[in-house]
Amino acid sequence: MYVDNKICLGEVEGRQLYIPAKMANRHGLITGATGTGKTTTLKTMAESFSEAGVPVFFSDIKGDLSGVSKEYPVTFWDIYGKEGIAARTTISEMGPILLAKLMDLNDTQADILTVVFKIADDQGLLLVDTKDLKAMLTYVGENNAVLSAEYGNIAKASVNTILRNVVALEAKGADEFFAEPALNIADWFQRDLNGKGMINILECQELVNDTTMYGTFLLWMLSELFETLPEVGDMDRPRIVFFFDEAHLIFKDAGKALLQKIEQVVKLIRSKGVGVYFISQSPKDIPDIILSQLGNKIQHGLRAYTPNDEKVVKAAADSFRVNPKLNSYEEILNLGIGEVLISTLGEDGIPNIVEKTKIYPPKTMDVKITSEEKQQKILSNDLYLRYQNMFDRDSAYEFFQRMKQQAVEEKNSLEGQKIEDKEKIKLEKTEMKEQEKLAKAAQKQTEKEAKVVKSNIKKVASSAAGTVGRELGKSMGKAVGGKFGKTLGGNVGAQLFRSILGTFIK
Numbered sequence: 001m002y003v004d005n006k007i008c009l010g011e012v013e014g015r016q017l018y019i020p021a022k023m024a025n026r027h028g029l030i031t032g033a034t035g036t037g038k039t040t041t042l043k044t045m046a047e048s049f050s051e052a053g054v055p056v057f058f059s060d061i062k063g064d065l066s067g068v069s070k071e072y073p074v075t076f077w078d079i080y081g082k083e084g085i086a087a088r089t090t091i092s093e094m095g096p097i098l099l100a101k102l103m104d105l106n107d108t109q110a111d112i113l114t115v116v117f118k119i120a121d122d123q124g125l126l127l128v129d130t131k132d133l134k135a136m137l138t139y140v141g142e143n144n145a146v147l148s149a150e151y152g153n154i155a156k157a158s159v160n161t162i163l164r165n166v167v168a169l170e171a172k173g174a175d176e177f178f179a180e181p182a183l184n185i186a187d188w189f190q191r192d193l194n195g196k197g198m199i200n201i202l203e204c205q206e207l208v209n210d211t212t213m214y215g216t217f218l219l220w221m222l223s224e225l226f227e228t229l230p231e232v233g234d235m236d237r238p239r240i241v242f243f244f245d246e247a248h249l250i251f252k253d254a255g256k257a258l259l260q261k262i263e264q265v266v267k268l269i270r271s272k273g274v275g276v277y278f279i280s281q282s283p284k285d286i287p288d289i290i291l292s293q294l295g296n297k298i299q300h301g302l303r304a305y306t307p308n309d310e311k312v313v314k315a316a317a318d319s320f321r322v323n324p325k326l327n328s329y330e331e332i333l334n335l336g337i338g339e340v341l342i343s344t345l346g347e348d349g350i351p352n353i354v355e356k357t358k359i360y361p362p363k364t365m366d367v368k369i370t371s372e373e374k375q376q377k378i379l380s381n382d383l384y385l386r387y388q389n390m391f392d393r394d395s396a397y398e399f400f401q402r403m404k405q406q407a408v409e410e411k412n413s414l415e416g417q418k419i420e421d422k423e424k425i426k427l428e429k430t431e432m433k434e435q436e437k438l439a440k441a442a443q444k445q446t447e448k449e450a451k452v453v454k455s456n457i458k459k460v461a462s463s464a465a466g467t468v469g470r471e472l473g474k475s476m477g478k479a480v481g482g483k484f485g486k487t488l489g490g491n492v493g494a495q496l497f498r499s500i501l502g503t504f505i506k
């Protein structure tokens, strides 16, 4: 119930117990054993904020809260796009820390994932879907030696482990919600014509089966709010209130880096006008650093079967500002369904003393809608068409595909060139051989002709020498002794000249 800037939750001795609207961004905690009425309290609060014109976000774990849409403006969201408008995000918006939680990576692997994001960023590559992340990891794995020199050691084995985890994530349906169009959180900030704040319900019956996915997704939404919204300081009421039902799932297996991030977000987000309310069975489910940030506390009944349970109840009782009229410890053990111990912040920000009350039941306590009515509400929502159709824009995967294609084409053209070159060489060789052959033949011919010329010359020379020698010998022989002398002189003279000439003509 909302009256005079008060989120009214119950009453005691005729006095209303409430959260002042301007203190609703100081966060809160709703705890209690199973079945004690926590989710019902959440519903009462969500209705009250809506009446105050404050949009709200909560997750419907059991699927029994949709009846609120009979009386209040509601947008149903579903990361699988079945029971509500598709609420998707991108890999880069999820970021390495949350993704590491989602994939249950150890610290070393988480660090490497952060480096992979940095490399993608440095190279101007978009990480939208799981295909992009796989392509980027493959690239980093293949080039780890070169990249390690610049970014520090990137173990190939770790990259491969992350890659396997991405594949496992896809098998769990991650390729459905790491896609575009990504959820624009501004779409949560709506009011209907009567000024009621939009109640955004995340349908979680399927999602909550994968507790890690559930916790991570809600954290992403919170960090998205944190990153998107501007600082506004103190306002007369929050801009939006965010409820985390089954909040223990958020902190389950959360590493140090993630816890620090949650603490930082919770601490700083209130000055952006966001109130965050954690709902869980035991205050012990919430880390102390977060607990200390929660100003408005609602404690449903707890049971103490074991010494450990007793400790939890004692801690819960001690966390309240003492009311001398109440024994908090005893009261917590004996609260009935819908009954609570409550301590909210006063107008001045100081916690009120603890009181016992019964939470007002929600106006739509027993209102139900059929699944047909619900589908009708989803389809007639203006946002439905905007988020309905997925698109796949040019991002890291497409870039690496192009690179591969280019490399294949270059290789092919290089090989083509090689074949061409080989053929050219072969052709040149045959031509050379041919020419050699021709040259040899020509040489032979020349030699042959030269021989003929030589022998002709010889012949001519020999007969010429014979004639000259003979004549010379004859005259010399004649002088020596008659006819004999003449013949002998002629022959000797001829031989002599031939041999002299022969040394010149060979």
Ligand SMILES: Nc1ncnc2c1ncn2[C@@H]1O[C@H](COP(=O)(O)OP(=O)(O)OP(=O)(O)O)[C@@H](O)[C@H]1O
Pocket: 032, 033, 034, 035, 036, 037, 038, 039, 040, 041, 337, 338, 339, 358, 359, 360, 361
């Ligand atoms: N304020 C209330 N007034 C009347 N009935 C209530 C109130 N709160 C809870 N109930 C009844 O108790 C039932 C269980 O409540 P609810 O589902 O809110 O408990 P819970 O603590 O969220 O349980 P769980 O831990 O299983 O999620 C409801 O179905 C409702 O009938």
Ligand SMILES: [Mg+2]
Pocket: 038, 039, 040
């Ligand atoms: Mg519940």
